[in-house]
Every structure is written in C-alpha cells, then in structure tokens.
Amino acid sequence: MASGAELIRQVKDRIAEVDPREVRDRLRPSENGAGSNGASANGAGAAAAKPVVVDVREQHEFEEGHIPGAVHVPRGHLESRIEGASADRSAPIVLYCASGNRSALAADTLERQLGYENVESMTGGITLWKDRGFDVEVPRALTPEQRSRYSRHLLLPEVGLEGQIRLLESKVLLLGAGGLGSPVALYLAAAGVGTLGLVDDDVVDVSNLQRQVIHTGARVGEPKVDSAEEAIRDLNPGVEVVKYNTRLDASNIMEIVEGYDVIVDGVDNFPTRYLLNDATVRLQIPVVSASILGFDGQLAVFKPYDGPCYRCLYPTPPPAELAPSCGANGVLGVLPGTMGLLQATEVIKLVTEAGDPLVGRLVLYDALAASFTELKVRRDPECPICSRPPGEISEEEMGVFPDYEAFCAAAG
Amino acid sequence: MSTVKIPPVLRPSTGGEREVPADGGNVGEVLRSLAEQHPDTQRQLFGEDGTLNRYVNVYLNDEDVRVLDGLETPVSERDTLVILPAMAGG
The missing domain is CATH 3.40.50.720 (NAD(P)-binding Rossmann-like Domain)
Structure with a gap:
C-alpha cells in the first residue's frame, strides 16, 4: 500500500499542474479580446478561455484570503458542488489549495471520476501565489454570532451572504x-x-x-x-x-x-x-x-x-x-x-x-x-x-x- | 357613471363619502359633477379660473391626467378617478 506522500507523488505525475504566474496571466483581462491570450504551456485548449479558478480549501482558509474571483468548493464537497462552479466538462478549471497537494488530489478526482477534461492544479498553492506578490482578496466574513443571527437571510438566495454583507456595510x-x-x-x-x-x-x-x-x-x-x-x-x-x-x-x-x-x-x-x-x-x-x-x-x-x-x-x-x-x-x-x-x-x-x-x-x-x-x-x-x-x-x-x-x- | 375616490382630507366635504359616483365624458366634467353634488369640493379642486389646483393630483385609473389630456381626458363609465393630495404626516 502506498503512503500518503507516495500517493500524492503518483497523482501529481498523472495530472496537469500550472504555475501561479501562468494562472495570473490567464486571469488578466485579455488585451486582444476574449480567448486570444495564446502562449500557454499547457496547450491551446487550456489557454483559449479564462479558467474557472476553484479554491478547494476549508471555509476559514478561504475567508483569510483567496485568489480574486475564485469560487470556493471545499474538497470535502467537491463531487457534489463542482457543477455549481463549472458544469461544462470541457471548460478549463484551475484548482488550488494552500500548497498544491489537496488541489492535486481534487484534480485527479475531477478527471478520473467526474470526467472533467481540462483540469489543472496550481503548483505551490496560495502560499506560492502570495510569495510571488500576486493579489489576494480577503472577503468580509460573518462572525459565528452573525451567521446565526442572520441565518434566515443567508438562506434566501435574494439576500444571502453577499446581501447580508451589503446590509452590514x-x-x-x-x-x-x-x-x-x-x-x-x-x-x-x-x-x-x-x-x-x-x-x-x-x-x-x-x-x-x-x-x-x-x-x-x-x-x-x-x-x-x-x-x-x-x-x-x-x-x-x-x-x-x-x-x-x-x-x-x-x-x-x-x-x-x-x-x-x-x-x-x-x-x-x-x-x-x-x-x-x-x-x-x-x-x-x-x-x-x-x-x-x-x-x-x-x-x-x-x-x-x-x-x-x-x-x-x-x-x-x-x-x-x-x-x-x-x-x-x-x-x-x-x-x-x-x-x-x-x-x-x-x-x-x-x-x-x-x-x-x-x-x-x-x-x-x-x-x-x-x-x-x-x-x-x-x-x-x-x-x-x-x-x-x-x-x-x-x-x-x-x-x-x-x-x-x-x-x-x-x-x- | 364613473367613480371618484375621495381622499381623507376631502371627505369632510363629501359628507364622509369615500367614493362618489359622478357623470361626465371627460375628467373635467366628472370633477365638476362631483363639485355639483358636494359644493365644498369646488374650491378645493379648482382655482378661480376654473383650472385644477396645482396641489391636487388627479389620476385616471393609475395614470396622472397631467400626462394625458388634463381635464379634457376622456373618461368612460368603468373608469375610476383618484384625487390625490400630498400628505406629510409621519
């Protein structure tokens, strides 16, 4: 039986990985119109459209700061919620976590078990992203007391977390x-x-x-x-x-x-x-x-x-x-x-x-x-x-x- | 016969009536018919020159008669006129 570390190594061998700099470049607004930011290390398919960036970490980690525009799908809910982030199996997806291990395992799951065709895991995770000096968005989060107090608003799609934060501000x-x-x-x-x-x-x-x-x-x-x-x-x-x-x-x-x-x-x-x-x-x-x-x-x-x-x-x-x-x-x-x-x-x-x-x-x-x-x-x-x-x-x-x-x- | 809805401030002039049926082919005729039935409303609705007072808004169904043809706006039997004065209570 493989050790955890060995398993991660094996998984990383078979999935595609992408450097934070490359992810940053792909997320930049295209100067020549959508879908024309040509030079990508990972093939034309991945470079053709802006990827959906998915943060697979836990709630509190996401709240401490994430890549701007990232969608939060904790790894524990990956299978049940990924379609909310990207239902299209051929659309490019970049997964990241803290250092690149959990996102590698998640990428493997998406490819092998859910049939996603264009998944990459970001090397070094948000730690490397931050080391490179790239932007981090810190969402305004509710305290546990606020979560409880406003829970009936949070359940309404028309209000939700975003609406409640607007009210609070x-x-x-x-x-x-x-x-x-x-x-x-x-x-x-x-x-x-x-x-x-x-x-x-x-x-x-x-x-x-x-x-x-x-x-x-x-x-x-x-x-x-x-x-x-x-x-x-x-x-x-x-x-x-x-x-x-x-x-x-x-x-x-x-x-x-x-x-x-x-x-x-x-x-x-x-x-x-x-x-x-x-x-x-x-x-x-x-x-x-x-x-x-x-x-x-x-x-x-x-x-x-x-x-x-x-x-x-x-x-x-x-x-x-x-x-x-x-x-x-x-x-x-x-x-x-x-x-x-x-x-x-x-x-x-x-x-x-x-x-x-x-x-x-x-x-x-x-x-x-x-x-x-x-x-x-x-x-x-x-x-x-x-x-x-x-x-x-x-x-x-x-x-x-x-x-x-x-x-x-x-x-x- | 169309219906004129009377706002609270005018009800003392209509003997407390909240809705008054009134005849007329256009807004002006209906309001003058109201004023004939309840003379106290005349001075509240109309200026001395016979035009509608500026502080009185009149709606034909849900539309302000100022954006229609004013007092000349045709009125049919099933229409409702709403007389609307500003209120400032808080």
Missing part, C-alpha cells in the same frame, strides 16, 4: 424617530443595517406610545434619539447608531445627509420634505418616502435621475387647511407600522439590489377599505429640480417653492 438615515421611524429603525436594526442615523429633536411623550413602538413608558421625557438608541442596542448591539438631536433644516441638511446610502423620510411637515428632496437629488441619494394620516398611507421611492422626485409628484404643497397633521387629525396607531415596514422593505431591497424597487410608482394604502392602489408617477421634464444636473442645484434654492414663505407662515 450600509448606512441608512431615518428622518424622524416617531410613528414611521419606530418600526423602520427596529426592523432595519434587526436586519443588520450597519449604521442607522436618527434625526429627531423631540422627546418621548405618552401620546406617542400608541404607535411609536420603539419608545417605552419608562422613557417618557427622554429625547427620542436616546430612547430609540437604547431599543436598537437591546435588539442588535452590532448596529452603530448616529444621533442627531436636531431638526433638519437648510443650515444642516447637507452635512447630515451626505454619506448615507438611503434615506427614510418619515417627517411630519412639507417644508422639510421639499428641502430633503432637493438635497437628495443634488447628492443623488435615494429616499424611501411614506406619509400617513388617519387610516391612509402613501409610499414611494424617489431615486434621483432613475425615477421621478418628490417635486415631480407634488409640484406644490397643499394649503395648510388641506394639510392637517396627525396631531390635529389623528392616526390609527397600527398604520405607521404598516407603512413603516413597507419602507423598511424598500430600504433592504435598495441595499441588496433585490427585486423591483417602488421607483416611479406610488402606493396608496386605505386601511378601512383594506385596499392598496398603485399609481404611476413619471419624471416631470420641467421639474424645477431633477430636470437639471445635480451640480446646478444651488444651496439657495433648496427647499424653496414660490409661496414658501406664505406656506410656512400658514403652517405655523
């Missing part, structure tokens, strides 16, 4: 930690959004607790941003909370919103909604917008230059008599939950790029009728803001509309 700003902001903050924190910014200058009042579920009776009188931060910490301490205990206005908006990936608009007044629109069009940040009153809600995603902006939909705010607030008119406590969670869903879709975002569409929810209505919203070619390039939108005109002063005076 995302920065989402919530305008308002009230009715809409409460459920949005809780669910986005639970979903693992990396940074949650909270803008609110209000304090928790007992009349908020009918719907603002992030706050508690014990925290009445505290600033809403502090109360919300506490709830987020309890739910998911991995989330970084950035608090802005202030009211968004023309003097601070650019400073606050810049750098966020998505903004969730749940503010309770028109001037701020117009101001936000103009600033986010200029900065090209998508806004997931909702508003509520009584038993009715509206929801839309305003993605600058991809779809209409808030001003395309509503060129002018209504007069104060037709724009009552929830404080004046009342709101069903559950309603901001419904609308806020639709907002949170759209945020996650934007961050993970899953599905079709609610761009160019407005959803109306009528809780009493239990009905959803979808309306089309188109870009206005004459929109005072988004018909122009972002650089042309000046600070002075942001948030301004013709009867702004009169409106603000009327709205108090």
Whole structure:
C-alpha cells in the first residue's frame, strides 16, 4: 500500500499542474479580446478561455484570503458542488489549495471520476501565489454570532451572504424617530443595517406610545434619539447608531445627509420634505418616502435621475387647511407600522439590489377599505429640480417653492 | 357613471363619502359633477379660473391626467378617478 506522500507523488505525475504566474496571466483581462491570450504551456485548449479558478480549501482558509474571483468548493464537497462552479466538462478549471497537494488530489478526482477534461492544479498553492506578490482578496466574513443571527437571510438566495454583507456595510438615515421611524429603525436594526442615523429633536411623550413602538413608558421625557438608541442596542448591539438631536433644516441638511446610502423620510411637515428632496437629488441619494394620516398611507421611492422626485409628484404643497397633521387629525396607531415596514422593505431591497424597487410608482394604502392602489408617477421634464444636473442645484434654492414663505407662515 | 375616490382630507366635504359616483365624458366634467353634488369640493379642486389646483393630483385609473389630456381626458363609465393630495404626516 502506498503512503500518503507516495500517493500524492503518483497523482501529481498523472495530472496537469500550472504555475501561479501562468494562472495570473490567464486571469488578466485579455488585451486582444476574449480567448486570444495564446502562449500557454499547457496547450491551446487550456489557454483559449479564462479558467474557472476553484479554491478547494476549508471555509476559514478561504475567508483569510483567496485568489480574486475564485469560487470556493471545499474538497470535502467537491463531487457534489463542482457543477455549481463549472458544469461544462470541457471548460478549463484551475484548482488550488494552500500548497498544491489537496488541489492535486481534487484534480485527479475531477478527471478520473467526474470526467472533467481540462483540469489543472496550481503548483505551490496560495502560499506560492502570495510569495510571488500576486493579489489576494480577503472577503468580509460573518462572525459565528452573525451567521446565526442572520441565518434566515443567508438562506434566501435574494439576500444571502453577499446581501447580508451589503446590509452590514450600509448606512441608512431615518428622518424622524416617531410613528414611521419606530418600526423602520427596529426592523432595519434587526436586519443588520450597519449604521442607522436618527434625526429627531423631540422627546418621548405618552401620546406617542400608541404607535411609536420603539419608545417605552419608562422613557417618557427622554429625547427620542436616546430612547430609540437604547431599543436598537437591546435588539442588535452590532448596529452603530448616529444621533442627531436636531431638526433638519437648510443650515444642516447637507452635512447630515451626505454619506448615507438611503434615506427614510418619515417627517411630519412639507417644508422639510421639499428641502430633503432637493438635497437628495443634488447628492443623488435615494429616499424611501411614506406619509400617513388617519387610516391612509402613501409610499414611494424617489431615486434621483432613475425615477421621478418628490417635486415631480407634488409640484406644490397643499394649503395648510388641506394639510392637517396627525396631531390635529389623528392616526390609527397600527398604520405607521404598516407603512413603516413597507419602507423598511424598500430600504433592504435598495441595499441588496433585490427585486423591483417602488421607483416611479406610488402606493396608496386605505386601511378601512383594506385596499392598496398603485399609481404611476413619471419624471416631470420641467421639474424645477431633477430636470437639471445635480451640480446646478444651488444651496439657495433648496427647499424653496414660490409661496414658501406664505406656506410656512400658514403652517405655523 | 364613473367613480371618484375621495381622499381623507376631502371627505369632510363629501359628507364622509369615500367614493362618489359622478357623470361626465371627460375628467373635467366628472370633477365638476362631483363639485355639483358636494359644493365644498369646488374650491378645493379648482382655482378661480376654473383650472385644477396645482396641489391636487388627479389620476385616471393609475395614470396622472397631467400626462394625458388634463381635464379634457376622456373618461368612460368603468373608469375610476383618484384625487390625490400630498400628505406629510409621519
């Protein structure tokens, strides 16, 4: 019976091996178009197309760094998973491991037992690759706690590891930690959004607790941003909370919103909604917008230059008599939950790029009728803001509309 | 008879009705028929010159009448008009 070392020697004699430099050269973008990087030591077949590079090491080894673009198929799962990496038996495949032994054995398996015709094992493995100074990609990996916490996301192909990492790296700003902001903050924190910014200058009042579920009776009188931060910490301490205990206005908006990936608009007044629109069009940040009153809600995603902006939909705010607030008119406590969670869903879709975002569409929810209505919203070619390039939108005109002063005076 | 969906802020003007049937061959006629039935809506929908107020969006089924023919857009019996004002509650 052969020893392990002898077996590896025998296997290496019968499989094809390839030097890391050669692999690097074949992976380089071809200068003369695909499939024309001629000079290969291993025959025209192998050189004709870019090989699929397969890392056969264990999970933790892969996570510590791998060849950019490599597919991970641990040797223990080789037979069952290799077809996911390359189903074509004649396509070129380069296998590598740490030093070239496991990949040699894997190459032998692919050739002799699975009928792959064009398999090579990379000599010296990733160790030699690194010694040569070639690029290594270190994937962002989840900790065991994160794997467990986000396991139900990881199981969804539309989210998966890549989507979860996007969520963990995302920065989402919530305008308002009230009715809409409460459920949005809780669910986005639970979903693992990396940074949650909270803008609110209000304090928790007992009349908020009918719907603002992030706050508690014990925290009445505290600033809403502090109360919300506490709830987020309890739910998911991995989330970084950035608090802005202030009211968004023309003097601070650019400073606050810049750098966020998505903004969730749940503010309770028109001037701020117009101001936000103009600033986010200029900065090209998508806004997931909702508003509520009584038993009715509206929801839309305003993605600058991809779809209409808030001003395309509503060129002018209504007069104060037709724009009552929830404080004046009342709101069903559950309603901001419904609308806020639709907002949170759209945020996650934007961050993970899953599905079709609610761009160019407005959803109306009528809780009493239990009905959803979808309306089309188109870009206005004459929109005072988004018909122009972002650089042309000046600070002075942001948030301004013709009867702004009169409106603000009327709205108090 | 087509149907006009009334938003919450206009319901005090329609006696609480959420949907009002109204006659008319085009958007303008249907809305004027609504205003005849519920006079308080007249001032909320139309300016003094008889044009639609800019802060009122009107949809024929799911399409903004501004991208159709405005008040002249033909309306058939089975159509629904949605009156949509902006809301800012949060």
